[in-house]
Amino acid sequence: MIRACLFALALLASPAFAVEPDEVLSDPALEERARAISANVRCVVCQNEPIDSSNAGVARDLRVLIRERLVTGDTDQEIYDFLVLRYGDFVLFKPPFKPSTYALWLGPFAILFIGGLAVAISLSRRPRRPATKDTHLSAEEETELAKLMEEDKSL
Amino acid sequence: MKRLLFALPLLVALIIGGFAIWGLSGGRDPSALPSVLISQPVPQLDLGPIEGVDRPGLTTADITKMEGIKLLNVFASWCAPCRAEHPNLTRLGQEEGLTLIGINYKDKPEAAATWLEELGNPYTALGSDYAGRAGIDLGISGVPETFIIDADGIIRHRFAGPVVGDGLKRFMDALDEVRK
Numbered sequence: 001m002i003r004a005c006l007f008a009l010a011l012l013a014s015p016a017f018a019v020e021p022d023e024v025l026s027d028p029a030l031e032e033r034a035r036a037i038s039a040n041v042r043c044v045v046c047q048n049e050p051i052d053s054s055n056a057g058v059a060r061d062l063r064v065l066i067r068e069r070l071v072t073g074d075t076d077q078e079i080y081d082f083l084v085l086r087y088g089d090f091v092l093f094k095p096p097f098k099p100s101t102y103a104l105w106l107g108p109f110a111i112l113f114i115g116g117l118a119v120a121i122s123l124s125r126r127p128r129r130p131a132t133k134d135t136h137l138s139a140e141e142e143t144e145l146a147k148l149m150e151e152d153k154s155l
Numbered sequence: 156m157k158r159l160l161f162a163l164p165l166l167v168a169l170i171i172g173g174f175a176i177w178g179l180s181g182g183r184d185p186s187a188l189p190s191v192l193i194s195q196p197v198p199q200l201d202l203g204p205i206e207g208v209d210r211p212g213l214t215t216a217d218i219t220k221m222e223g224i225k226l227l228n229v230f231a232s233w234c235a236p237c238r239a240e241h242p243n244l245t246r247l248g249q250e251e252g253l254t255l256i257g258i259n260y261k262d263k264p265e266a267a268a269t270w271l272e273e274l275g276n277p278y279t280a281l282g283s284d285y286a287g288r289a290g291i292d293l294g295i296s297g298v299p300e301t302f303i304i305d306a307d308g309i310i311r312h313r314f315a316g317p318v319v320g321d322g323l324k325r326f327m328d329a330l331d332e333v334r335k
Contacts (some may be wrong), residue, residue: 024325044188044296056298057261061287086198088191111167118160 018053023063027147030070037066037079042091156240190294190313192302197227197310198292202282208271210281213256217280220307224333225254227302228278229295229308231262234268236317237299243318244301245277251330257281260290260298300324303333 019038025031038052043059051059062083069079083091094103137145184309192198197215204212211217218225228244230237250254257269257278264283271278284290293302296315313327316322 001212044294057287058290060292065288065291084290085191087292088189090188114167118163121160 018051018055018059019063020060023060023067025067025071027071027146033076034063034067034070037070037076038063040080040093041066041083044087045089077150173311177184187315188296190240190310192313193311195310196308197302197304199288200258200292201204201284202258202284202289205243205259205281205283208264208276208281209269210257210278213258215278215308216297218256218304221256221279222253223252223254223306225256225304227256227258227293227301227304228291229258229284229290229298231260231298231330232266233262234298238270238274239319240299240301240317240322241274243323245275247330248277249317254279258289259283260295261285261287277317297326303329305333 009037019035025034035052039050041051041062043049043051043054043062045056045058046054049059051062067078069082074082080092089095089101095104097105197218199215200218202212203212204210218227226244226247228275230241244255246255255278257280259281261284264285266282271281293300294313299317301314302310303314303320305311311333314322314326314329318326
């Protein structure tokens, strides 16, 4: 019974939203863009949380700022640029693809490629079984076999 | 050649492992953020004075005009570490001949005025950033934060957290670096 109650309570629980009602824009399209951008921007205080779900003061300020800029007609990219100019690439959950991040983006593929190459080389060097193996018995073996068959029959 | 190939996975593992050990050990603070403002001029600021405090507000042009090394300190009366670092900053200003500039972050003017009356006011200029927008322009993550600005008005160091204890030592090292 208690378990059932706890389970029912757990179902009732909804994730807490940090976005407060007074922040929400009246235009649903703009609000949706604001939410999408906020989900990609890291909170500089909590660091592993997007500002969309962070309760930190700076996160709220940034959410409000993003909405203000959306209302004045900024594109998503302009808003990201604005934030990166102040907080660096760190605020983006998805790091940009540029020379200093090549190792990050290409490293796994490079390792996969090297591994694949190593496997391919080691397989190609393995001594191959002769492709046309002689499956026929030699004359000696034929006579041996015939002898065994004879013995078998005589039993 | 073949032996070399067999050693390759080990080599890759060593490189990745070495990087991980480097990342986890030593005195590095993994949560420390690099500031994009280093070696950049002070971003455009235009802050009015704090009501009831006898100091002018500040603009970026004002800061650039000031001579010598400047400390731009972002503080608030509600921030306990700010209170802790205040005597150190005051002393640094006097003993090292540095100009102190304050930004009062998200603070009520009355509270800030009382705080400065109680602890002393070492600041040459004081801007009020009630909305926290200057804080965003400076890329701060909280208070206190102190920026070291050189004689040319270029930001040379960002110090997050109170300038006390071990922090004071690190701050002095950074200051020496700027003076070189």
